[in-house]
Every structure is written in C-alpha cells, then in structure tokens.
Amino acid sequence: MTARLDRRRPVDEWSARQLGVHPAIHGTGTPEDTGGFVLPEYVERDHDRRLRDRLRRAADRAHPVLVLVRGPSSAGKTRTAFEAVRACLRDWELVFPKTPGGLAALLDAGALVPRTVLWLNEAQNHLDSPAGEEAAAALHRRLEEPGPLVVLGTLWPEYHRRLTAAPASGTQAADAHPHARALLAQAAAVDVPASFTAEALADPRVGRDPSLAAAAATSTDGQVTQTLAAGPQLVDHYWRPTGPQGPYGRAVITAAMDARRLGHSSRLPAPFLESAASGYLTAEQRAAADPATWFAGALAYARERIKGVAAALGPVAGPEGMGALPDVHGLNDYLDHHARTARRLDVPPGSFWTAVRDHVTDTADLSALAEAASTRGRFRIAADLYRKVADAGDTSALGALARLRTKAGDTGEAERLYRQALAAGHPEAMTDLTRLREEAGDPEGAERLAWQAADAGDIWALVVLAQLREGAGDFDGAERLAHRAARAGSYTVARHLVRLRDVRDPEGAERLALEVDFDGKSRVHSNLWYVRGELMEDEDWERTEGESHYRGLVDGGDVPALSNLARLREKAGNPGGAERLYRRAADAGDTSALRNLARLRAAAGEAGEAELLYRQALDAGHVKALADLAQLYGEAGDAERAQRLSRGLEADGSQAQPW
Known part of the structure; x- marks a missing residue:
C-alpha cells in the first residue's frame, strides 16, 4: 500500500501542537480541568540565536541544508525549532511526514520543492527504523539538488551517537548505519542545553507567565523545560x-x-x-x-x-483518521x-521474555529483542525469538539462529540453518559455513565455500582463505589475498592478513604492509608496528622506528593510533602516559577507550571514578562494560551487586550457559 503524501502548508498554518510541541503544566491560578493546550511564553537563549542565524543564512543559499536541533528528552528541542522557523522562514511552506513511509513518499514524489521546510521531529523515528538507511540515502541525494531547502530535525544525543558510530576497528561487526552516518555528517547541529542559566531564569517573561513561574519555582538545577512537561x-x-x-x-x-x-x-x-x-x-x-x-x-x-x-x-x-488504536x-x-x-x-x-515470545509479532522488534537476550546470555530465549522471526518470513534471522546452535554444539543443525539462509539469499552465511566446515576437519570443503563467499562479495571470507593458505605453506597465495582485500577497500581484512604473514615471514609482512597501503594513511603498516610492539621487549620497542611512527600519527590527530599507543605505553609500565592517551582518545570520540581508562582507574584504587567511566561506556553502547562492573563490585566486596550482574548479563555470554 502506497503511503499517503503529506501536504505542504504555509508555515503560519502550522500550530505548535501539530508539530509535536509538548503541552506545558498549568501555572498557579490557572484552571487545570479545561483540557486546553498550554503554550507558555518563549524565553530566547543562546542556542536560539545560533539556530536562527543558521536558518537565515540557509534562506539565502542556493542549495539545501540539514540542521539538527539536538538535546535530551524534554529539553525543549521541538519548541526551539518551531519558534525559529516562525521567526526566520515564515513565508516558506512546511511539510511534516508522520512515518518513515510518508518521508519516502515525499522523496519519491519529488515534493520537496525549493523554499520548503522538511520537518523531522524526533528524526530517529525515521533514521533508526527498519527503512531508515533507505530514507537516509534518499535524503542525502536530495541535499545534492537545488535549493533553498531546509531539512530541520530534532534528535536525542544518544540516538545521534548510535547513528553516527562506525564499527569498532578490527571487528567483524556489520556497519548498521552507513547512510545515516553519511547524511548526519552533512548536518549543522545546534545543541539545546538541559537547563536554564541564571540569566535566562532572570528573564521577566519567566515571572509573568504562570506556567514558567511555576516551573521555575519547582525545578532543580534550572531544568525548567522538563518540569514544564x-x-x-x-x-x-x-x-x-x-x-x-x-x-x-x-x-x-x-x-x-x-x-x-x-x-x-x-x-x-x-x-x-x-x-x-x-x-x-x-x-x-x-x-x-x-x-x-x-x-x-x-x-x-x-x-x-x-x-x-x-x-x-x-x-x-x-495511521489515518481520528482516535486511538485499541x-x-x-x-x-x-x-x-x-x-x-x-x-x-x-x-x-x-515473565518479560515469555511475554515477548507470546505477544510480540513485529519482526524488527523481535530481532532486536532476540539480540538483547543473546547479549545477556539468554541463549535459549534468543533462539526461540529468532526462530519466530524466521518463521514469520524474515530469513535474515537464520544466520543468528545458526550461530546459537553452533554455540550449543549442534553443528549439524547449524549447517542446515546456514544452508537454508544461503538458499534464501543471504550470501554472508557462506563465511560462517566455511568456518563450520574448517572446524569439522574438512579444509578442502571449507576452502571451496570460502572462495564462493569471497566471489559473492563477503570480504571476510578472505581471512578464512588466508588461514588455509598459510596452513598449507602458500605464502604467495596469502599475499595475493591481502592485495585483493585492500583493493576491495577492506583494510581491516588486509591488516589481519599481514599479521598472519608476520608470524612466518617478517620481511615479507613488512613489504606487504607497505604495498597494500594504497590510501597513503599507513593503516596496515601501523597495525604491523603495533603487533610487533606487543611482542617486543619494552626497551627494544623504544628503539624502533615504530615508536616514532606512532608518535607522528598521534601528533597528526589519528584517533585509533591514540588508543594503540596507549596500550603500548601501558605494556611498557607507564600507566600515567597510557591514561593521558586514553583520555585524549575518548575526548576525540573513541568511546572504547572509556573501558580501558576505567580499568586503569580501578587498578589505581579509584573505584568510584572507574564505576563512572564504566557507566559512560555503557551509555555509549559498550555492553561488555557490564562484566567489568560486576568484577569491580566483586573486588569492592559488594557481592550482591556483582552476582546480579554476573547472572548471564555479560555481553559475550562467557559466564552463562548457552542452553
């Protein structure tokens, strides 16, 4: 069914309520039983001036702009955007798609004509939805066409982090949001603070508006907008x-x-x-x-x-008509x-997991909850949910279900599920099947499958092939695979292959690392120096060009190099130097550095600071910090909290029984 096309209307015809502004509390002396929509006077702050300046400049530009109003829940993001549009783009039109399907329909129809505001209140509902990547790519294309046009969205900071986070270096994790990340990289962000400053609280409008006055009188730490809501x-x-x-x-x-x-x-x-x-x-x-x-x-x-x-x-x-869904x-x-x-x-x-199994039917919700169960060691529950997803027709769950069967030792059922996934059009299952064949003692069958996977575009299969070639003594074959991986753009795979080579042929590994660094950033070569730094005695490492190489990368702002050099500093018995580098890496956006920093703080006896850092790592999406926290509580003598976290909560399930 084709989504209904949302209609453009002049900005003046849109009310605050229609655009998603929350109604406010009633002030002292105001009747509370009228059911009316309360919209207090608006107090302009510094972020309002920044946003309005961006919108005025956007109105004079020949190409579209994407502006994000970013802030925590109930900070006043939507009201900020509403007032700015009315102040700066009053003679424009505005269109507000209510669903991801409505956004796709607008883009497909070419309805975003010049001098239009595309209103994306709670933009994560569009970009973090099952169709979010397609919407992000289409929006990105529209930003490359003529304007003036303003795409104005509101977004929580945690959703912004999730949508812009790249897969961790050296992992096989899928890139969940490449198009959203590319789109949001084009955005001009204006951050809305959670609190009113003393200057804003002294504004005369706060005292004369009943709702603002009541909120200011009952708020702590200046959180007026939260109290209003x-x-x-x-x-x-x-x-x-x-x-x-x-x-x-x-x-x-x-x-x-x-x-x-x-x-x-x-x-x-x-x-x-x-x-x-x-x-x-x-x-x-x-x-x-x-x-x-x-x-x-x-x-x-x-x-x-x-x-x-x-x-x-x-x-x-x-989705249409009046009234609430039953x-x-x-x-x-x-x-x-x-x-x-x-x-x-x-x-x-x-009871929660049983209710999910019995009453949740949306396959996207089931998949997300299955993943949550798996990362918390609830493997049987996760398998039940993935099976329900697959039975509903979403065959992408078959691979996850097969991995759980492998974890449980049922390789026969796992192989059947991988082959079922392949037949359903999921070529990435070929690499998993390759590993399964290799572990089952069938290297020839594994190699055939790995070549099929690589030919189908699964670059990670090249690692499996390289291991097979190395095991057979075919170093030239492994080298060819490294070049193929690099040409395909997979420097992570190329780094892995160079490490394999380094074990048996250090000079060849050095030559290969330099040869596959086609982009001039020396990422593969840097990785080789890091591996050797881990293997060398500290004083030997200090005398190599690898140390000066890393110092040069760090001085040039290479964020992954910061964490790598921090680990080498730590190995060399310099925790203070390691901490400084980890802090720089975390400040530069490498949230994985938070766990390492927390570990060093715990080792230094600063349990309180370590706990805070582990919690920050959790907020950034590093679920493995749960296991770190459990260990921290155990060492501090808080056995009850440690046991509660250890009962299957570790992100890798290492202390939980799979079935």
Whole structure:
C-alpha cells in the first residue's frame, strides 16, 4: 500500500501542537480541568540565536541544508525549532511526514520543492527504523539538488551517537548505519542545553507567565523545560507508587521501559504488558491481586496524567483518521530517556521474555529483542525469538539462529540453518559455513565455500582463505589475498592478513604492509608496528622506528593510533602516559577507550571514578562494560551487586550457559 503524501502548508498554518510541541503544566491560578493546550511564553537563549542565524543564512543559499536541533528528552528541542522557523522562514511552506513511509513518499514524489521546510521531529523515528538507511540515502541525494531547502530535525544525543558510530576497528561487526552516518555528517547541529542559566531564569517573561513561574519555582538545577512537561513528577509517580493499584501500575510501566530500551520500537500491546508485569511484582503482591481487575487498575495508574499533561503510558494514534488504536500503548519519552540510565544494569525477569515470545509479532522488534537476550546470555530465549522471526518470513534471522546452535554444539543443525539462509539469499552465511566446515576437519570443503563467499562479495571470507593458505605453506597465495582485500577497500581484512604473514615471514609482512597501503594513511603498516610492539621487549620497542611512527600519527590527530599507543605505553609500565592517551582518545570520540581508562582507574584504587567511566561506556553502547562492573563490585566486596550482574548479563555470554 502506497503511503499517503503529506501536504505542504504555509508555515503560519502550522500550530505548535501539530508539530509535536509538548503541552506545558498549568501555572498557579490557572484552571487545570479545561483540557486546553498550554503554550507558555518563549524565553530566547543562546542556542536560539545560533539556530536562527543558521536558518537565515540557509534562506539565502542556493542549495539545501540539514540542521539538527539536538538535546535530551524534554529539553525543549521541538519548541526551539518551531519558534525559529516562525521567526526566520515564515513565508516558506512546511511539510511534516508522520512515518518513515510518508518521508519516502515525499522523496519519491519529488515534493520537496525549493523554499520548503522538511520537518523531522524526533528524526530517529525515521533514521533508526527498519527503512531508515533507505530514507537516509534518499535524503542525502536530495541535499545534492537545488535549493533553498531546509531539512530541520530534532534528535536525542544518544540516538545521534548510535547513528553516527562506525564499527569498532578490527571487528567483524556489520556497519548498521552507513547512510545515516553519511547524511548526519552533512548536518549543522545546534545543541539545546538541559537547563536554564541564571540569566535566562532572570528573564521577566519567566515571572509573568504562570506556567514558567511555576516551573521555575519547582525545578532543580534550572531544568525548567522538563518540569514544564511534568518530567520529574512523572518519574516520582513511577518510583513512589501510591494507592492500592500503584505497585501494579509500576510493574506495567517497568515492562514498557524494558521493552523500549531493549529494542521494541513499535507500539506496546496490552496483552504483552499484562503478561510481562507479573515478574516485576513480589509474591505477596501477586497473591493480593484480583485476577479480574488488577490489570485495569494498573493501566489506570500508568495512564494517570501528571499535572494534567503527561502520563507514563499514553494512547497511540492510528495511521489515518481520528482516535486511538485499541489495546496498544506508547511509553512517555521522558520516562524512556530516564529508564535507559536508571535501568541500564537491570535484567528483565522471565515473565518479560515469555511475554515477548507470546505477544510480540513485529519482526524488527523481535530481532532486536532476540539480540538483547543473546547479549545477556539468554541463549535459549534468543533462539526461540529468532526462530519466530524466521518463521514469520524474515530469513535474515537464520544466520543468528545458526550461530546459537553452533554455540550449543549442534553443528549439524547449524549447517542446515546456514544452508537454508544461503538458499534464501543471504550470501554472508557462506563465511560462517566455511568456518563450520574448517572446524569439522574438512579444509578442502571449507576452502571451496570460502572462495564462493569471497566471489559473492563477503570480504571476510578472505581471512578464512588466508588461514588455509598459510596452513598449507602458500605464502604467495596469502599475499595475493591481502592485495585483493585492500583493493576491495577492506583494510581491516588486509591488516589481519599481514599479521598472519608476520608470524612466518617478517620481511615479507613488512613489504606487504607497505604495498597494500594504497590510501597513503599507513593503516596496515601501523597495525604491523603495533603487533610487533606487543611482542617486543619494552626497551627494544623504544628503539624502533615504530615508536616514532606512532608518535607522528598521534601528533597528526589519528584517533585509533591514540588508543594503540596507549596500550603500548601501558605494556611498557607507564600507566600515567597510557591514561593521558586514553583520555585524549575518548575526548576525540573513541568511546572504547572509556573501558580501558576505567580499568586503569580501578587498578589505581579509584573505584568510584572507574564505576563512572564504566557507566559512560555503557551509555555509549559498550555492553561488555557490564562484566567489568560486576568484577569491580566483586573486588569492592559488594557481592550482591556483582552476582546480579554476573547472572548471564555479560555481553559475550562467557559466564552463562548457552542452553
């Protein structure tokens, strides 16, 4: 079904409510039962001036621009964008696609004509959706066409990090968002602070507007916009449930929080929430519940509007027409944001996973939740969910299911699943099947499969082939593979092949590293020096050109070189020098350096700082920091917290039984 084309309208015809601005709390003396949309006076701050300057310049340019208004939940991003468009582009038209399909329809129809604002409120809903990569590529193409045109989006910082993060160097992780990363690299970002400054709080409008005055009087740390949207009160409503239905409402809200933070991005069905909630309640609370009425009471508590504005769970509008969809709910954005910090170390109970299996049907949601289960050591649950995805017709889950069967030792079933994935059009399964054949003692069959995978475009198969060639003593064959990998643009593969060569033929490895560095950045050659630095005695390394080579890369701003040199400093017994380099790497955007920095801080006896760094690493998406935290708590004597994290929560599942 083709998505309906959203209509362009003059900017003046759009209201704040239509464009997604949250209604504010009612001020003192204002009737709270009128049901009206409250829009306080607007207090301009420094970020408003920066955004409006960008929009005015964009109006005079001949080509399109992408502007991001970035900030945490309830910081006022949408209101900032709304006021800026009205101030600077009032004589333009604006179009607001409500769904990824609506955005695709606008782009396909060529409807983004000059002097149009494309309004992407909560841009992650478009770019982090199953169709997000296609939308990002199409938007990128539109930015290359004539303007003037403004693409104006709002985005949380954590979504910006996720969408712009490149796969870690030296890993086989898939690049999940290459088009979104390329698109967002074109953006001019304006950051909205979470708090009002003292100067902003002194603005006369704060005192004369009832809503602003009430928010300023009850806010801490200047977080006026969050209070306007009842964020803190909503969190308090969650953490401190009141009344007989309070604990049941909190259980339902917690199930919704866990679903969202673990990857369930679509609306939440009521049967799922009802089924999941039991595991978040005590035995006494379950025994006291009336089976016929407890869930209705829990929903009433979760849907209670705080300050007449925000509820933990809200109705979900249908794609067309009026009214809410029956038996589905949406989680409040501010609570979603809060849960990603407050519950990041918590594992959902068994009832949650059972409810996912029984009541979640969207394959994208199931895949994300299956991955979350797998990274937390819940392999049997993950297998059940991946099987459900595959049975629903999404054959991309077959490879993940096969890897779980391999982990469980069932290589026969794993091979059957890999071949099923191949037949369904997933050539990347060939490399996994190659490894399986090699481990089963069939090198000839493995080599045949590896060549097929490489010919189909799976460059990682070249590593498998190189290992086979090295094992057979065919160094020339391995060298040819390194060149092929480099020509295909895979310097990670080329580095791996050079390392293989270095074991038996150091001079050949040196020559090969220099030959495959076609881009002049010496990435492969640098990797070779790093490997040798790990193997050499410290004083020998200090005298090689590798040390000066790395110092040159670091001085030139090479971020991966910072972490590599930090590791070598650490090996040489210089933790202070290593820390300084890790901090520089983290400040430059290498979030993996946070874990190494935390480890050094823990070794220095600074457990508090180490915990903070591990939590920052978790926020940046490094789930393995869970295992690091468990170890830190154990060493500090906090056995209960350590055991809670160790019960299958490690990201690699190393301490969890697969089945």
